Amino acid sequence: MKSTKGRVFAVAATAAVAALVFAGCAPAATDGTTVNCDDYSKYKGHEGTEVEVYTTIIDPEAALFKQSFADFEKCTGITINWNGTQEFEAQIPVRVEGGTAPDLAIFPQPGLLAKFAGKGLVEASADVTASVDANYSADWKNYGTVDGKFYAAPLGANVKSFVWYSPKVFKDNGYTVPTTWDELITLSDKIAADGKIQPWCVGFGSGEATGWVGTDWMEDIMLRTASPETYDAWVTHKIKFNDPAVAKAIAQAGSIIKNPKYVGDVKSIATTTFQAAGAGVVDGTCAMHRQASFLGGILASDNGAKIVDPTDTTTENGISVFYFPGASADNKPALGGGEFVGAFSDRPEVQAVQLYLTTPEWNNKKAKLGGWFSANKGLDEANVADPVNKVAVQILKNATTFRFDGSDTMPAAVGAGSFWKEMTAWVAENKSDKAVLDAIEKSWPKK
Amino acid sequence: MSARKKAKDIFSSPIASATAILIAILWTIPTFGLLVSSFRPQIDINHSGWWMFFTKPNVTLENYASVLFEGSTTNPPLAQFFVNSFAVTIPAVVFPITLALFAAYALAWFEFKGKDTIFFIIFGLQIVPIQLTLIPLLQLFSKGLVLGGVTIIPNLHITGTFLPIWIAHTIFGLPLAVFLLHNFLSQIPRELIEAARVDGAGWFTLFTKIILPLSVPAIASFSIFQFLWVWNDLLVGLTFGGGVKEVAPMTVRIAEMVGTRGSGWELLTAGAFVSMIVPLIVFFSLQRFFVRGLLAGSVKG
Amino acid sequence: MTESYLAFGKTPWDTIGPNLLQLVLGLVAFAAIVYICFLLASRASVKAQDWLKYLIFLVPASLLLLIGLVYPTIRTLIMAFMDSDSQQFVGFDNFAWAFTMPEILTVLRNTAIWVLLVPLFATALGLAIAYMTDRMKRAAVVTSLIFMPMAISFVGAGVIWKFVYDYQPNKFKPDIGLLSAITKALGMTPPNWLLEAPVNTLLLIVVMIWIQTGFAMVVLGAAMKNVPDEVVEAAMLDGAKPWARFIRITLPMIRSTIVVVLTTTMIGTLKVFDIVRTMTGGNFSTSVIANEMYSQSFRAMDYGHGSALAIILFVGCLPIIAYNIRQLRLERTER
Structure with missing residues (x-):
């Protein structure tokens, strides 16, 4: 936070x-x-x-x-x-x-x-x-x-492990809530192929804290692609920031965030505020938006969204959440x-x-x-x-x-510094996974 | 004056005038956009550009009313910060100019060893970034100054009042003020000073009888400058206000409103405009003095 | 809703009253101290006045500067050679860090661009406008409008320019940003203004030029008014064209003022931080040294890095100061 x-x-x-x-x-x-x-x-x-x-x-x-x-x-x-x-x-x-x-x-x-x-x-x-x-x-x-x-x-x-969506939009288009990572990707592909709405809205923009959304994505996926112990080792720098386990997570995050078929213009993610991106779920621009539980309040007050139960598929502007899926349906890590x-x-x-x-x-x-x-x-x-x-x-x-939240427990130079900046550069300048991780590793305080 | 007027007619070129007017318009458009936005309802601001106002004029004073007079649990209404800005600014203009005038007088007219060195050091201090001074100055205000176990300045318990803000602004304003006023004072004819000295005027009488009346234009012009800078300052007010809202100036509150969320824009535009009104009035009503003082201060013909 | 504000159980008036009292007390106390000092000093013996004059005129300002600016500078100089918590001496590590990290090199490069472009354009534009309006009728309206941004805080400027540079990635939503709307009206696709380096840095620089031009214009305009009409008229009779008049007469006569304007703008630009902070947060390769210094010290809480950047900033300013001091020295000997 x-x-x-x-x-x-x-x-x-x-x-x-x-x-x-x-x-x-x-x-x-x-x-x-x-x-x-x-x-x-x-x-x-x-x-x-x-x-x-x-x-x-x-x-x-x-x-x-x-x-x-x-x-x-x-x-x-x-x-x-x-x-x-x-x-x-x-x-x-x-x-x-x-x-x-x-x-x-x-x-x-x-x-x-x-x-x-x-x-x-x-x-x-x-x-x-x-x-x-x-x-x-x-x-x-x-x-x-x-x-x-x-x-x-x-x-x-x-x-934080939530995906916001509109139950009504899902119902109207015949989409079902995914329960595993593979289903999530299949669904994204299907929405993209249908071409009616954009599968994902992503926004990293948040004033001088721009980039924290990207760190949340990384952490959430890290919990799904690596063991909790590896996650802990990563956060406490017992493994390097450019360790293969971390590289795997950022690559997987990239498979959604850096896929123009899913998110539209990748670069503008960096200047789109996360609130504005979230609003896309309400106004029908896009189908899904990964964000923490607090987003609902904003969308309700600023965009006229109504927070509904997932079973409520009739309310106009109704939004709800599903769990950001893990590799399998019974693997439920939470960030x-x-x-x-x-x-x-x-x-x-x-x-x-x-x-x-x-x-x-x-x-x-x-x-x-x-x-x-x-x-x-x-x-x-x-x-x-x-x-x-x-x-x-x-x-x-x-x-x-x-x-x-891993970035919140990392040293401030990384958790409130290079991690944000590099995730931003990752989308804004299309910086490679490796360059991003190397740069963050280099910025980790020496002692 | 009539010669000048004649020259004016001869020199004025329509192309030059047109270019100047064009630049002036270009310069004003962004601010004009803000002014227009501040009178638009929230929904319009968020859903169309301000220029669309002219196709669908929807005027509301609601933004101003709510930003100025409605507070919340954690934030007083802007009107209170508005008063604070005055309480911060007026002394923060008077103090440094008084002290700078004193120092400039000493550096320009007293004869003592090392006065050039002191003057150049003060001039050079202009480059010290304020960010460096935040922590040491705060420590001074909250703990006093203790050197080697000896208390030089005790803890004055002034945190949370306006005093630390005034002192900080005074310090930051001094180098430029001393420099400009020194340039001005050193141009006073030597004969004038010497004549007064021969008549038996002491250094203090000299100051009140000759220096002070003569420096009025320079004081006026620098006052405007310092006023604009203090009124518009964010960092000093934020840091030396001790983190309490009771003494925070308006910029602190406006900065907090910036970028909070999409729906804040209507309040922000109105708030930003309120904060601009005073400096604009000050400048427009006093710009004659501003120019005259600068003329004498920094110009050597 | 007005009564909903009752923070700490107080109404706004509970704060405004005492604050105004503080204001009045502060001013009265200051005036009283100055008055009493003068009263006592002017009655002292001539001999006592000889040292009292230093005590009253020179010591207060010097003392404040010593505590408020000289001491923190020395402290920063020491911290620049220590680690992030100022616990251990680390030699030139922090400087090595600053000159090897690609991000910091970008910051240094950006700062250099700012320091070159802002004073140059602001002064040149200010000079041009001052010259164009020097003999213009009703010039006050034009100059006032151009000076106006000078009276606006950086915070306010950030809000103003948001409505110029705003970018809407969604083609179906209307533009809020003026620049995007104009580009579209011209049939082109607007870029994401504040995202693409190096254009974004240039766009931020435009904001600073917008603010500083008025200052340059007013000061240079004042200097031009000092150029005697006879000189200009004599040149006219000699058949000098406006441009030649400008180069041969006006420019040399206001040279020292131009130096003052350039210096002041340069120092202001080196220290610029609010514009970058409010508009891009230093992202997208737009950060400058003063912003990075603040982030390193108070965000990343690495006082070593922050102090090293401050010292670099300082050293960068030194040539400007040295040049000005030399100029001042020259003028003194001339006098």
């Missing part, structure tokens, strides 16, 4: 939920009087304190966060200053080095987090650690751990991402907020507001309302393999 992804994630809540936000403001105030503050007794003793939360998450999603804290703030007397900005990545090092670090920072990528371990980031308190141990899997805790020390607690999650909350201060009120965000109570409260889910074990699926996020939660729970 790079800044733009964070930003986008924020937008994802709009669609169905926007109404809730504004409608929700009123009851929150009246609700407040009936809140049972006993639930918050363990966070007592911080009246009149303020905690700044620095994050990429902005409106409209930020409004939902504010709402989810309302009772907590009222009962504990802690004011949470939600400071959402799209300049988070570039500003957080400046603020930390400059001595004006925020109290809590929501890191959209663990790779960035690692840079601050021992440089102002405070180790999680015993309470926070215990709560994370109880409520999250070891994997998730591990992403917030640097050199054996646990710093940052998981917050939200998302699942996901998430945010992590790290503290730059050990003041008790800061730790209280960090702790509260790890509790099932808060996670359920937040999920109920819509457009959001997390990997918290205490999260009740019934609280995740919309059809796509529901599928995502199930995938998160049932995947044969779950792996975190």
Whole structure:
């Protein structure tokens, strides 16, 4: 989740939920009087304190966060200053080095987090650690751990192994949802041969984060063409970036992304924003678009899409998702991402907020507001309302393999640098697979 | 003046005038496109070019109303950032020009060893990219300055106020201001200064009685320049505002709105235009001074 | 919807009020300090004034520059020879990296193109327009329009030019970008403007020229007004054609102003970063050194690489500065 992804994630809540936000403001105030503050007794003793939360998450999603804290703030007397900005990545090092670090920072990528371990980031308190141990899997805790020390607690999650499509368009043309990679290619060929619509829409454009879409494709396919262990070795640089296993993945990604029969003009992928590419599924330009769960919110708010159940083949502008297939139907690896909350201060009120965000109570409260889910074990699926996020939660729970967004855990020089740039050059300049991988390998930090 | 007018008639060439007008039109088209876009409804902006406005004129003030006065949970309305921009800019113009005028005066008229060296160093400091200074200056503002265990400047606890932004702008504006004002001041006739000295005027009286009144045109022209630059600055406001929205200038908010998503364009066009209005007014109303000051400052006939 | 903003439980007025107070307090405090210093100093003895004058006039600016610009420069110089976390000394590794990575070489090449083209075109255009409007009726309208981009922030300029360079890959959707629409109206297929190198760099340079021309025009126009009419008229009586008049009289008389304009534009161009950042994010081989420096330092968090690029930028500026200092020296001895 790079800044733009964070930003986008924020937008994802709009669609169905926007109404809730504004409608929700009123009851929150009246609700407040009936809140049972006993639930918050363990966070007592911080009246009149303020905690700044620095994050990429902005409106409209930020409004939902504010709402989810309302009772907590009222009962504990802690004011949470939600400071959402799209300049988070570039500003957080400046603020930390400059001595004006925020109290809590929501890191959209663990790779960035690692840079601050021992440089102002405070180790999680015993309470926070215990709560994370109880409520999250070891994997998730591990992403917030640097050199054996646990710093940052998981917050939200998302699942990326999705292909967006229109059930109605599929029905009208007699296409069926593929369940294996081969079926996916056969379907793509068939759509291309029919010539009615373009099989795929792909867009890498995302402002200064342009290229991250390409890294997601690579990672998703890497999980399908190589073993999870190889994936881990790749992400941690135990194998080289130009290893044959990686070359195989990029070649397979290229078989779709760089195939003009599937995607039209390959070069313009680099300047097409991923939102604009996704819109193609809604307006009937193309049949399929691979993107994470958050895309639905954007298409709903900006393009009049309706998020429907895959079985709903009649709704005009209805869109849904199918699972980005693996080699076989029972091979279901999933790629996901998430945010992590790290503290730059050990003041008790800061730790209280960090702790509260790890509790099932808060996670359920937040999920109920819509457009959001997390990997918290205490999260009740019934609280995740919309059809796509529901599928995502199930995938998160049932995947044969779950792996975190690889570029987000790589060193920033690669994960937020050369990997993006090279994937962009791969389409924009038709750079060869080998040249791309060699260049990224060369840019990997020496130590 | 009449001679000049005569010359004007003789020299004016229709071809040259036509070319100049053509360039002016060409130069204005992009901005004009933005102005037109800012009055179009969201759906029109996203689905047709701004020039199509003339075939199907749909005017709305909604964009301006919502960007200026509607806030959200994390962002105050633009109107507040608009006020902040003034609070940032006015002192960030006054401070550096005052200090630069002082320094320029000293470098132009005091006699001391190494004054040329100091002047050339200040001139050379123009090339220091602001990006280099972000972290050291922030540390200064948030922690003070400690050298070898000795506190030289204590932590002043000014983070989150306008003070760090003002100081940073002052520092970045100084080199060019000292350079231009020095050029101007050094052209004041030596006889004038010496006559005043003979009459018994001290260096301070000299400054207030002679230097200051004479430098008004140069001060005015540089003020406009510094105003444009501070008002339009993004990096300094973003970094030295301590990351809080309470003191962030308008550019910070506009930059955040850029490229968020397709549907933001109608707000962005209106917001971008609001941010341009003040500098345009400043320039159009004060351009006479601008030219006059430059004339004296950087031109040696 | 207006009342929906209640961040931190505050209305906008809760912030605007104190902010305006800060503004007034800041200005009053500054004025008071200056006033008191002057009051005390002008009453001091002549002997005390001799050192007080340095303390009040020269020391404040020098001190600020020392802390704000000189110290960070030295710090960067040291960091350029250290590793990404500034922990270990690595010699010239960062510079070797900068001069061997193909991407960085592209960045250096682009920067060179910018520094050559922007000052050249902005100054030449500014000069031409200034000359054309020098004796024109109602020139103020024309010059004001051309100067206008100078008053627009880089952020605003990015938004403005988006509506010029936007490219629509889908043939069936209408164009938002002016350039594409014109190309299509002429019966040609528009390229993907900001994608194809080296055209994209040139298109970004156009934006910078668009901004800088007004500045050059105003300054050079001011200088031209200083050329005495008698000189021009005398040349006319000698039968000099406009072009010859321009070359033989106007140009030499405003030469030092041209140097100032070229220098200022060059330094501004070397430091350009916002245009590239907002329009292409430095992708598609359009990055320039100031943008790359920022990305390396604050995105990739490699302070060694970032600092090395800063030093390269610095060294690149030195000849310009050295030339100007020489000019200034010459002028001084002439005086």
